[in-house]
Amino acid sequence: MNLKQLSEHLQLSQTTVSRALNGYPEVNEETRKRVQKAAAELNYAPNPRAKGLATGRSMAIGHVIPISIKHEMVNPVFGDFIAGAGETYAKAGFDLVMSVVSDQDEEKVYREIARKRSVDGMIVHGPKMDDPRIPLLQELGIPFVVHGRASLAASPYAWVDVNNQRAFDGATSHLVKLGHTRIALLNGPESMDFAFRRRNGYIAALGRDGIEPDPRMMFSGEMTEQFGFETAQCLMSGDAAPTGYVVSSMIVAIGVRRALEARRLRMGRDVSIVTYDDDLSYLRNGDTDPIFTATRSSVRAAGVLSGQMLLDMIAKQPADPPTLLLETELVIGGSSGPAPTS
Amino acid sequence: MNLKQLSEHLQLSQTTVSRALNGYPEVNEETRKRVQKAAAELNYAPNPRAKGLATGRSMAIGHVIPISIKHEMVNPVFGDFIAGAGETYAKAGFDLVMSVVSDQDEEKVYREIARKRSVDGMIVHGPKMDDPRIPLLQELGIPFVVHGRASLAASPYAWVDVNNQRAFDGATSHLVKLGHTRIALLNGPESMDFAFRRRNGYIAALGRDGIEPDPRMMFSGEMTEQFGFETAQCLMSGDAAPTGYVVSSMIVAIGVRRALEARRLRMGRDVSIVTYDDDLSYLRNGDTDPIFTATRSSVRAAGVLSGQMLLDMIAKQPADPPTLLLETELVIGGSSGPAPTS
DNA sequence: GACGTCATCCAAAGCGCTTTGAAAGCGATT
DNA sequence: AATCGCTTTCAAAGCGCTTTGGATGACGTC
Known part of the structure; x- marks a missing residue:
């Protein structure tokens, strides 16, 4: 069913039918009703490619x-x-x-x-x-x-x-206020703009409390569970292991948690984690009581x-x-x- | 730049240009070259809506x-x-x-x-x-x-x-062979066809060893971390808690693991988990040594x-x-x- | 020299829609 | 009765492509 057929069936011109269906004013309300009814009954739908060609838009x-x-x-x-x-x-x-x-x-x-x-x-x-x-x-x-x-x-x-900078400033600040001084940053890939801003927030918060940012505490990589696990494991096996982690995503945080558990450390007591949370539908940060302390913003x-x-x-x-x-x-x-x- | 302009520029008909670009045989190889060269230089690309309208396909x-x-x-x-x-x-x-x-x-x-x-x-x-x-x-x-x-x-x-049935048969069987008799199933939503097949596999494997499937051990729900956590927690607080879990996705398995850890139970020793693994890029089941025992198939x-x-x-x-x-x-x-x- | 063959190219129709420019109908005004 | 303004309708052009159904030569064949 196309416009031509529909207009013939209605004994009207294509112009009028087109206008009736697209809500143009220069058509009698009664005719419009009639056209709309027929279009619905005959299951007419305009061909989007023809429409696009005529209008120059692709929708x-x-x-x-x-x-x-x-x-x-x-x-x-x-x-x-x-x-x-x-x-x-x-x-x-x-x-x-x-x-x-x-x-x-x-x-x-x-x-x-x-x-x-x-x-x-x-x-x-x-x-x-x-x-x-x-x-x-x-x-x-x-x-x-x-x-x-x-x-x-x-x-x-x-x-x-x-506001990635403010988010990570807040996250880091939260840990600083809790007395943490060795705080690791597990950031996204360095080429990403958001990673840059997040690092700025992290550094700003540390600086405010006179903590010198330590390059050996700052990591960036693809935000996988693996990245969280391996980085945390590496950090924990060194001396001066961090007591706090600021992490770029829930999935990375889950990796960090796995590393803690492998050493039987308790999250929130032995080691603290604050993560960014995109509020993904299949990975909610708890319904009533949140699993992770997190800066949340729904993607x-x-x-x-x-x-x-x-x-x-x-x-x-x-x-x-x-x-x-x-x-x-x-x-x-x-x-x-x-x-x-x- | 459209076909018409391109053909005028080449002093050829639209037909010939169209045919040259679309690989039809009835055009001189030399002309074809010439056309292709001009098309590339002038940055010509056919309008997909016009093409779709003419061919009746949308690509x-x-x-x-x-x-x-x-x-x-x-x-x-x-x-x-x-x-x-x-x-x-x-x-x-x-x-x-x-x-x-x-x-x-x-x-x-x-x-x-x-x-x-x-x-x-x-x-x-x-x-x-x-x-x-x-x-x-x-x-x-x-x-x-x-x-x-x-x-x-x-x-x-x-x-x-x-082959969901065989996958879950195998997963369950694996636990049975390890001596588990109380094995819980954390399945996807019941309306889903795959969940039906997975359950069949689970039941078949149990039956082969004379284990009566217990409805109180079989759960289904949206495959979230939350679902895994809550279900496992509920199961572990009852008597006759399962020693094995067969689980429908890595994310659910991560929830189960969280429940174990909350009780300080060790995965793979106190409680065993076998999960289905879609091999998602951001949630790899470990690179060298797998985190979970899993039936893997790349989505x-x-x-x-x-x-x-x-x-x-x-x-x-x-x-x-x-x-x-x-x-x-x-x-x-x-x-x-x-x-x-x- | 007429004729068929083949390779190469073209003019024009058509895809299904929108939109321009014009016309028809009709009551109101002069 | 002629004119105007308004509403309602229409025929036809155009969007940019593909494809049908020839044309046009060049060439070899009889």
Whole structure:
């Protein structure tokens, strides 16, 4: 069933039927009703490709998710982020098209998407400090929202980010106040912008209490359980083992916990952990009493907000790119306690 | 830059240029070279909507991922599965379009997609035993591959599945051989087909050794860390606590482990765990020595294979739907050991 | 020299929609 | 009765591609 058939069946022109269905004012309300009824009965739906060709829009948002070639790893937060964004798109009648790409030729894919004009806008995931995708998309003239920030970007761009610096300042501060002085940082990969900001927060909090940041206490790597386990194990086998850990994700924290348990150390008594918590649906930090002391910020909510921001930009083309900084909430759980006295 | 402009620039007809670029034989090899060169230089890429309109194909595969309305939960395996499938699509020039949908109105979305003919094929995720989407897609005439199976389906359909029954038979058997007799099952949601098969495997293995399956030892629920923790805690506080656990996912197993540790029980000595392992990239079961004894099968590989199967179906339209049963590998790790003698 | 063959190219129709520019109908105004 | 303004409808062009059904020569064959 296409427009032509429908209009013939209704004894109307395609113009009128199209206008009736798309809510244009210049059509009699009675005819509109009649058209809508027939469309529903005959199960008519416009062909999106024809529509897109005529309007020049694709009604689709692009997400390209990079796979770290080294670890063959897809970031576990994507699921939740995309769930949030997708929900927003669906309400507005937009599709979500994903490209999975090894992180090396990510830029090529962006270029390709731009050439084909196959989406109306894009979300940029996992920005590096000096991310080439930002000038690229600006040059290509595709509306985009960055999930995160790129500190070294030359010109303004739209972003939704968590206040990572403040979060890690708060997390570290929490441990300092509990008397910890040897506090390790298990950060994300150094190339990531958020890792940079988190480290700044960590260093700022230490500095405020006159603690000299120790490079041997600062680690960064892909945020896997393995990374948490191995790093903690290595730290605990050295002298001057840390009594506190500030960790970049729940999954890494679980790895640290495993290392503690291997040595029969108790979390929250012998060793304290504060972690960042993306509030993933399948890995909630406890319902009533939190497992970990954590700085929480829902990545799913970030997805909803980023999606909404992008759709707004597409609709209204604002002169200045909007930005949104989300604060985290410090949740006190069982994984942190006073520094052991010894 | 569009076809018309390109053809004018080349002093050729659109027909010839189109044919040259699409590899049709009726064009001089020299002209083809010339066309390809110009296309590359002028950065020409065909408009996918125009192409789709002309060919009647969308060059896109649809994935609809349901969000359990109750737990607002997106299955953590989607990320890896989609990474696998997406990789396959990209190689074949297909897009991956996702719809995120609350599990109630999932069927509506399938109908909508079919009406709009916005994809050339679909992957069905998380099939229930009697899944309505299978007859629906058959009726709608859309090629599809089910990731999993639907035991009660009336007619044949294409699927890629893991041998869940054998996996859980093997897992349970492993514990039985180690002398365990009180073995709990922490299964996925009962409505899921895989959960049904896993339970069958569990029961079969017990039965082979004359152990009567005990309903009080069998649990099912959303596969979260919380579920593992709470169920294990509940079991351990009763009398006749199990000495072995067969668990449906690493994340649930991590929850069980947390419950053990809360009681200072040692995994693999006091209590044994065997888990199913989807081999998720961010949650590897150890690199050299496995953390958990586990039945492993890569969900990412399943994604690659499902995607490939679907693309083949679209290209060749086989008379009989293909199927593929993947076996798991039983990996012996530190989480299982002889039943404690007491 | 007429004719079939083959390789190469082209004009134009068609995919299903939106949108422009015009027309038809009708009551109100002059 | 002619004109105007308003609402409602329409025919046709256009979006950028593929594909059908020829054309046009060049070449060899009888």
